[in-house]
Amino acid sequence: MSDVASANVVIIGAGGIGAPAAMALVAGGARRLIVVDDDTVEISNLHRQILFTEADVGRSKLDAFAAAVEARAPGVVVTRVPGRALPLTVATIVADAAVVIDATDNFASRFLLADACAFAKVPVVHAAAVRWQATVMAVPAGGRPCYRCLFEDVPRGDAPDCATAGVVGPVCGVAGALAADRVLRLLAGDASTYGHIVTYDGWRDTLRSVPVPARPGCALCGAAPTIHGILASRYLAPACGL
Numbered sequence: 585m586s587d588v589a590s591a592n593v594v595i596i597g598a599g600g601i602g603a604p605a606a607m608a609l610v611a612g613g614a615r616r617l618i619v620v621d622d623d624t625v626e627i628s629n630l631h632r633q634i635l636f637t638e639a640d641v642g643r644s645k646l647d648a649f650a651a652a653v654e655a656r657a658p659g660v661v662v663t664r665v666p667g668r669a670l671p672l673t674v675a676t677i678v679a680d681a682a683v684v685i686d687a688t689d690n691f692a693s694r695f696l697l698a699d700a701c702a703f704a705k706v707p708v709v710h711a712a713a714v715r716w717q718a719t720v721m722a723v724p725a726g727g728r729p730c731y732r733c734l735f736e737d738v739p740r741g742d743a744p745d746c747a748t749a750g751v752v753g754p755v756c757g758v759a760g761a762l763a764a765d766r767v768l769r770l771l772a773g774d775a776s777t778y779g780h781i782v783t784y785d786g787w788r789d790t791l792r793s794v795p796v797p798a799r800p801g802c803a804l805c806g807a808a809p810t811i812h813g814i815l816a817s818r819y820l821a822p823a824c825g826l
């Protein structure tokens with residue numbers, strides 16, 4: 585259990601999920617956000633990146649994000665980390681985190697964060713949104729059950745992502761709010777969210793929590809793991825830009 589005001593909350597991705605997550609977190613008492621992003625604000629993304637306005641178009645998302653959060657919540661410190669979480673940088677990015685939010689836009693980054701947070705023994709909340717569906721899963725420090733218990737490995741085929749399938753703005757908001765909810769609960773010492781994946785379907789109007797049991801043969805957290813470190817070639821997959 586950590587004091588929410590002094591906890592370092594690392595948000596990977598300052599976009600459609602990271603923005604609503606940050607707003608909910610600071611409203612809930614978080615005061616130290618470390619935000620990682622390498623992109624600029626685009627007008628086509630404003631429907632879901634709700635911290636930004638048209639005046640921010642072309643600006644660094646990190647700068648616009650920090651300015652918007654700090655204006656909204658004086659006293660909050662937003663540390664900007666330009667770039668992506670990459671195999672060479674990810675261990676440093678997550679090292680001092682009380683908890684990490686995976687608000688990235690692609691499977692390669694999700695698996696990289698899953699592995700890095702497991703090795704660093706940092707809890708991570710994976711949050712994703714595609715089309716009308718948001719999914720959120722919290723993984724405890726040490727990573728069991730983990731993201732790989734459910735999805736195993738980076739998909740090599742035509743798995744839908746936000747570039748090809750699109751995403752509905754409010755669904756990103758739900759994903760961000762659910763991620764923030766899990767972070768605040770974890771920081772308050774509530775571990776009951778682990779071992780479940782929550783799925784919101786904005787078209788069918790359903791919210792479901794499904795258990796994710798630890799998989800004995802999991803490559804990351806199973807009885808005989810085959811993943812023992814970050815290997816750059818393991819995470820090769822395209823990105824899109826949520």
Ligand SMILES: [Zn+2]
Pocket residue numbers: 727728729730731732733734798799802803804805806
């Ligand atoms: Zn696992």
